Amino acid sequence: MELLTYILLIFFSLQVKASEDPILRLEFFQKHEDCIIERKYIYLDREIKTIYEREINQAFESSIIKRYQMNCLGQISKVYILSDRVRSHYQTLLIQISKERIQVLEVLKFSEPQKYQAPKSWYHKFVTRSDSEIFNIDAVTGATLTRYSTMRMAKKALFLESKNL
């Protein structure tokens, strides 16, 4: 099974090299045209998943993490594209991290009914926070599960960043 995943991963990266990576067409990356953007996907082995599950007390759904490294005039940062189930449907976030702090947190896709999405200003509260400052983000009325899901992903991104994978 692991071997198969590796093969798929290699195949996938070759494929994307051949064509252009569609994720790079996202508005976020288009805005940073002057930066050098490199695709650095992570394949998580069982060991790192176990550590994560123990530290964060949640299961990891996917073994492949979509990650990009940005070098903007020497300023290095990592960009994670993460998805998480809110209740039945998923939301996908773009989380940019540098120096173990969140720099940007954008919603790329929100598939639950729109009324459960938190306002943009709320998502903005994550900016500049580090791992230990995630737990006390304000509650949002009517969007409790969205709040949990967003906090999970923020924690996940900061965890992966801290492990230097």
Add this chain to the structure above:
Amino acid sequence: MTKLEKQILLVSIFATTITGILVYLLREWGNVETLLGPEANPFLTHAQGLHYLFTPFFILSISLIFKQHVYEKIQSSEKRRISGFTMVSLYLMIIVSGQILLYITEVNFTYYARYAHLLLGSWFALTFLRHLVLRFS
């Protein structure tokens, strides 16, 4: 119980069980991969809608026979066949776990409630079959 009550019972139990299991299958195995990551199966919402639609009938159909069938049979039956009792207790637990899934947002808690509900639901359906079969023996 009357013929109508019996028909409502059969249809509503069958329908809630099938739609419930459909929800589970679509949720666990039905994800669709998109460019930006996984997406829930487009039919999941419909399956959930149907499940929510049939559950009141399920609850109603059993409350309809509660006095005449359940209560009286428990009182009068000289050979106890247990499956009837099992169904009554499962019935209550299914309703409680279903409500928990609807209203509780604590993630780790709903994780277990989901499997409890799935298990209790399937157990109920099987016990019901057994109840029907034992009737003839």
